[in-house]
Amino acid sequence: MKYLLLMYADPSIGSKYSEEELQAQADAWNAYMQDAKAAGVLLSNGGLDPTGTPTTVRIRDGKTLTTDGPFAETHEQVGGYSLLDCKDLDEAIRWAEKIPTAKYGSVEICPLWSPKQ
Amino acid sequence: MVAQTISRMTVSSQIERTFRQEHGRVLAALISQLGDFELAEDALQDALVNALESWEIDGVPRNPGAWLLTAARRRAIDRIRRAATFESKAEMIASLSYEEEPDMDDSIPDDRLKLMFTCCHPALALEAQVALTLHTLGGLSTHEVARAFLVAEPTMAQRLARARKKIREAGIPYSVPPADLLPERLGALLAVIYLIFNEGYVATSGDTPIRGELCGEAIRLCRVLVQLMPAQGSAEARGLLALMLLHDSRREARLTQAGELILLEEQDRTRWDHAKIHEGITILDEALTLYDPGPYQVQAAISALHAEATRPESTDWRQITALYDRLASMTPSMVVEVNRAVAVAMARGVSEGLQMLLQLGSPAEGFYPYHAARADLLRRTGQHEAAADAYRRALELCGNRAERAYLQRRLDESEHLVD
Numbered sequence: 001m002k003y004l005l006l007m008y009a010d011p012s013i014g015s016k017y018s019e020e021e022l023q024a025q026a027d028a029w030n031a032y033m034q035d036a037k038a039a040g041v042l043l044s045n046g047g048l049d050p051t052g053t054p055t056t057v058r059i060r061d062g063k064t065l066t067t068d069g070p071f072a073e074t075h076e077q078v079g080g081y082s083l084l085d086c087k088d089l090d091e092a093i094r095w096a097e098k099i100p101t102a103k104y105g106s107v108e109i110c111p112l113w114s115p116k117q
Numbered sequence: 118m119v120a121q122t123i124s125r126m127t128v129s130s131q132i133e134r135t136f137r138q139e140h141g142r143v144l145a146a147l148i149s150q151l152g153d154f155e156l157a158e159d160a161l162q163d164a165l166v167n168a169l170e171s172w173e174i175d176g177v178p179r180n181p182g183a184w185l186l187t188a189a190r191r192r193a194i195d196r197i198r199r200a201a202t203f204e205s206k207a208e209m210i211a212s213l214s215y216e217e218e219p220d221m222d223d224s225i226p227d228d229r230l231k232l233m234f235t236c237c238h239p240a241l242a243l244e245a246q247v248a249l250t251l252h253t254l255g256g257l258s259t260h261e262v263a264r265a266f267l268v269a270e271p272t273m274a275q276r277l278a279r280a281r282k283k284i285r286e287a288g289i290p291y292s293v294p295p296a297d298l299l300p301e302r303l304g305a306l307l308a309v310i311y312l313i314f315n316e317g318y319v320a321t322s323g324d325t326p327i328r329g330e331l332c333g334e335a336i337r338l339c340r341v342l343v344q345l346m347p348a349q350g351s352a353e354a355r356g357l358l359a360l361m362l363l364h365d366s367r368r369e370a371r372l373t374q375a376g377e378l379i380l381l382e383e384q385d386r387t388r389w390d391h392a393k394i395h396e397g398i399t400i401l402d403e404a405l406t407l408y409d410p411g412p413y414q415v416q417a418a419i420s421a422l423h424a425e426a427t428r429p430e431s432t433d434w435r436q437i438t439a440l441y442d443r444l445a446s447m448t449p450s451m452v453v454e455v456n457r458a459v460a461v462a463m464a465r466g467v468s469e470g471l472q473m474l475l476q477l478g479s480p481a482e483g484f485y486p487y488h489a490a491r492a493d494l495l496r497r498t499g500q501h502e503a504a505a506d507a508y509r510r511a512l513e514l515c516g517n518r519a520e521r522a523y524l525q526r527r528l529d530e531s532e533h534l535v536d
Contacts, residue, residue, distance in 0.1 A: 001288040003288075086288070087288075087290075088288040088289070088290040089238075089240055089287050089288045089289050089290065090289075090290050090294070090298065092288070093240075109287075111286055111287045111288055113286075
């Protein structure tokens with residue numbers, strides 16, 4: 001099954017950490033990605049531009065409404081994603097545990113919809 | 118005519134009992150074979166309808182589980198044929214048809230452990246875990262589960278449907294968790310079983326008979342769990358089973374006819390169920406030989422010490438105090454602290470216990486067992502005015518009808534003594 005893992009965190013969190021702590025997190029990220037690649041589960045991975053530049057598009061009555069900012073204004077924002085191919089939810093949870101964001105933010109596991117089931 | 122009616126009633130109650138007994142095991146085996154939780158449940162429902170029709174005429178077969186499993190597998194094939202293009206499902210049907218006529222005496226593989234862990238997966242909401250466990254393993258109908266939890270039937274149906282959908286769509290595994298995950302997942306499973314038990318045990322409102330059945334259902338589920346789990350790692354499951362049996366042994370003695378709570382001290386101990394006490398203590402002893410202590414075993418040991426005292430005065434409060442110390446270090450909580458203080462009061466003197474209780478301070482202020490315990494200890498030292506105040510505060514905070522009735526009686530007594 002394919003799972004999209006969304007990493008949520010308070011964007012200002014980075015400023016609260018020391019150089020060493022940030023380095024440890026970067027190491028943890030690299031370890032996660034290397035392990036997930038080696039296990040053959042990582043399909044795609046990416047971080048979102050941290051400067052807060054999302055644009056939201058809605059079409060209403062045939063008109064495109066474009067607005068600045070994310071769709072939902074919340075304290076935590078999506079900072080990155082991983083697309084994984086796992087056997088089941090338990091395997092996806094184990095990978096989510098390895099993602100550093102889980103320690104200071106949260107990781108949301110969304111199963112991808114597959115119409116043929 | 119009368120004889121016929123009676124025999125029909127006997128058969129239908131026998132059928133109902135058989136359905137309950139076989140439901141979990143047949144469903145668990147069926148999910149393994151079909152690899153589809155929802156399809157298995159639907160097919161089993163179809164098979165139960167078939168069974169009802171045919172068993173009322175022919176009687177309950179010798180191996181009802183195998184009968185239901187075979188019938189459900191056929192109904193599953195019907196459903197697959199109806200639902201999809203033949204090619205896409207031909208392989209699945211072929212694999213199912215292969216065994217379409219099993220020996221009726223075949224014993225069904227027992228996959229209930231897998232089903233338990235799936236139903237109590239932490240990715241499901243706790244209320245969904247509870248409902249799903251009772252529905253699939255306990256064989257309770259949606260109507261019965263709804264009544265037991267005092268929610269409307271459509272709400273419960275929706276809750277169950279949503280849980281089943283999540284199991285499939287989110288890929289919740291149908292398996293016993295691997296060794297590294299097992300302790301955590303077993304903890305969640307035991308919590309669900311204990312919640313079902315307590316829901317029945319403290320029930321004083323709503324539909325009491327069905328809620329009382331929850332105690333028996335929780336004990337039955339825990340028995341299956343203990344029976345299917347390897348001994349290694351099962352100490353807490355055994356501890357919970359012992360704890361529930363020991364609590365349940367006092368069920369008949371803990372309420373008056375009018376529904377007022379009777380505290381341990383005032384219970385008629387001849388009304389305790391001594392067979393259950395004996396079984397609970399035996400299971401606890403087995404658990405303790407595994408040398409894997411945990412909070413359920415400690416609570417069972419406390420309950421066993423109460424059960425072993427033939428008179429309230431012969432209760433071994435010193436040992437109970439030591440066990441509460443142990444429990445507080447394992448799972449610190451306000452309820453444990455309050456009980457520990459009461460045990461100290463009984464073991465070493467009321468004033469020492471009262472002192473401990475008062476030290477809990479403001480975090481305990483909104484917690485009614487704190488005020489109830491404080492009131493009881495004040496009453497024992499003859500401080501009736503302060504006791505009355507504490508009973509009043511407890512009554513303000515307590516919502517349980519049986520406990521309220523007890524607190525009200527004590528308040529009346531204290532006020533009478535003040536006058």
